[in-house]
Amino acid sequence: MNEVRLKNLVTHIVEKNDGTLREFVALENLHSGSGSLNSGELEFKAAEDSLQHKKGDVLFSKLRPYLAKSHLAKVARTGTSELMVLRAGRDLDSRYLFYTSLSRPWIDWAVATSYGSKMPRTSWEGMADYRLHVPPLEEQRRIADFLDAETSRIDELVALTRVQLTVLAERRIVQVRQMTTRGAARVASPTGVPWMPRMASGWTLRKIGRTFKTGSGTTPRLDDERYCGDDVPWINTSDLRDGLVDVVKNSLSNEALRDHSALRVYEPGVLVVAMYGATVGRVGITGTSCCVNQACCVLYSPASLTTEYAYFWLLGFRGDILKMATGGGQPNISQDTVRSLRIPAPDVSTQREIVRFLEREEGLYRSKTELLNKRLELLAERKQALITAAVTGQIDVTSAGRATADLRA
Template sequence: MSSVRIKSVVRNVVEKSDGSPEPFLGLEDLASGTGRLLVNELPLKAAEDSIRHKSGDVLFSKLRPYLAKSHLPQVPGTGTAELLVLRPGGLIDAKFLLYVTLSQPWVEWANTTAYGTKMPRTSWELIGDYRTWLPPLEEQRRIAGFLDIETARIDQLAAAREVQISALEERELAVIADMLSGGATSNDGRATGWPWLPNIPPAWSIGPVYAYFSTELGKMLNADRASGMNQRPYLRNANVHWYEIDTSDMAAMSFEADEVNRYSVSPGDLLVCEGGAGVAEAAVWDGRIEECYFQKSLHRIRKSSALPVEWLMYWLRFAKSCGVFDAGGNLATIPHLTGEQLRQYRIPIPTEGQELVRNTGRSIDYMAKVRRTLGQAQSLFAERRQALITAAVTDQFDVSAASGRGVDSA
């Protein structure tokens, strides 16, 4: 199989914007691995240092976290300077080039050639040496047409799974809302004054978190503690997600003997993320590590009443979905849930929380299993999509013979 360097058939065009408002493409607007936009319409923007492109150019992200992001724009516009503008020459079809940039060998080459420490990125000088199979134009267009059809089938199946996943999330929130409200309505309940949870049973009360739980913020990390003598594993917000704690990537720092009670976690403790995109995400520690601690990015919650910590966990889940912890509408602000804020939040207090939590937990566990199965299917679709693209643009099979088989057997 003969191959050519991509830079022999493609030019990297760097044309700065003249400052006029044009449709602007950011990395956040691109789906990974598909070439598709995540938005219906790009915003008009006069962005400094933006790069102009035209219809028929292929845009590829040179930033390592986004190396699987490519796009073939239908209209001229501008984009972030983190995009390489690849303009096909007369020997390569634009759609074929797009699929080349979505293939596994291309992404691996881009990853290998990325340089830098904090935000590694590749460059045209490096990625331009990538070698690709280049059949005649007619064959390139036939391959691109085949991939258009087959990837559309995969995308259709993935979209159906996504609808199911979204429906499960809505069902989960509905189950939690029913638990937190005790099934009360405006006809038979007590008004709370909260638009997102308007009624609770008359026999229930409302009280602050501090009256039912004790809270503690974890230990701050610094250079001395990271290299101290008494190194112990600790949990940080990256380990905590809704209902589960991931201990596959644990860090360690020094904890002294007098800090054990304050900063250790015990089975049954609730850990809550203090800030960032995962603010308020919470899970119960199961004691899988005998001696474990927690960092300042987490709150540790312990029950000081009969109310189980899972009640607060489910309240946090529902409250976040309703925007209770949003950062005042300022998207540039990183949201935080301080210890004082957490203690002062008022929550519904049921007459019997254990049974409600137990029943809700069973329902959510079942939905989580179904969601994991659907998520695995989505991963398989993504793998199948890239494998199909890779095989087609590297001459691993004849698309004419393969047409019509596609994903039906996947």
């Protein structure tokens, strides 16, 4: 099989948009490693710095190429200039080029030719010398046909697995909401809260601001070396993952605490709520003494509500709480909003029984989701390995396709 440099087989297209309103492909519209495009989320833009592409062009993301974002255009659109637009020549099948752009050698080359540390980016100049395995055109088409069939089956399994994950997540939330409003009770009474209309008879609505003490923190100047140290873990909203917070990425020095009165050390076991940012609404219970930044609301020293019970209620009703958020691009909730929330609760003993039940269910949920996510990883590895083997001549697609068909028969 011949090896030919990319620049001798494709044309690198840099055709700017003329200002016409067209569908626009952004990097976030492309799925890593799958070659698929979420066309339902495309916006229309008239940006003159966007690049035009035609049906059959291959779009490959120059930015962070290790994410393997590539797409074979089905229709003409425009896209971000972070996409490299490649048009196959007469000796190269566009589908074969597309699959090659998802193969392991291509991605390794793109990563090796990248520059920049935080946001690595490859370029046409770097990719131009990549050597493709180029069989005759008819063989390229057979390889592409084989990969179309085999990868579509893998994609179906991926889609089904994602549905399973969605169903599990929805069931989890339904169960948490049920247990933290009605438990096992059959008789319910009204709450007066539109988005939580019923609770078990005999339960009491407890306002967070009257049941917990609340606090927050701040961000010192991180370019001041005096404030950077390993003395006290410093929780940011990105540390909140709806569970125990036992790993914290950042920490501060004792001097930072002395110089900033807004920073205080909270004991282990407090409940932390993200008030704004990309993680708004996430919750966590601390596993160690810590301080927090200003985007975190800390609930501590509870009376008549257990921290764990409040955690599950906030988890279950997060979607409704976020509807109370204010702001434009990144809505946020305030400490006042958190303090105003009312949690339906039984006596403390019953709360603990509910928590024990939900913790058991949470363990099962996490085990199942871990297995399903592992399946997604294995399917992604299988897909890339199959593509790589096919476009580098490691397998005979004719015999491989026949063998696969026999196994299914």
